Amino acid sequence: MSQTVSVAKMKSHLSEYIAKSTYKKERFIITRRNKQVAALINIDDLHLIEQKEERMGLASLIGKWKHFDEIEESLEDIPNLRKKGGTGRDVSL
Incomplete structure (x- = not known):
């Protein structure tokens, strides 16, 4: 508190x-x-806040772009990918 x-x-x-x-x-x-x-x-709390902001970056865009349903599907799978330690799919240009 x-x-x-x-x-x-x-x-x-x-x-x-x-x-x-x-x-x-x-x-x-x-x-x-x-x-x-x-x-x-304290600085540890600041780091936690900043990490949460970074994680929410892409997820905060869900529903704001038209015709990007596949992004939402991919984001829903992120927790499972992290648990498995996978690298996910290649999104390099």
Whole structure:
């Protein structure tokens, strides 16, 4: 669960919050005038978020292109291919 901290408090105790984020894996939501504006998370959490964004890249396009049903079928099979350790089909140009 994330803790809410004002920008002013974060500025005055930044090194303390960085240490808590790094070593205790705590997360902080930074607010300005009671509005959420940013977050402080540890680097491992950032890497997880970035990996999830990368994985969702192609999958997020399903249904947005006309006449590309085969893409959806291929994407549905990705988890099975990953489990098998297969390389999938050759898509090089």
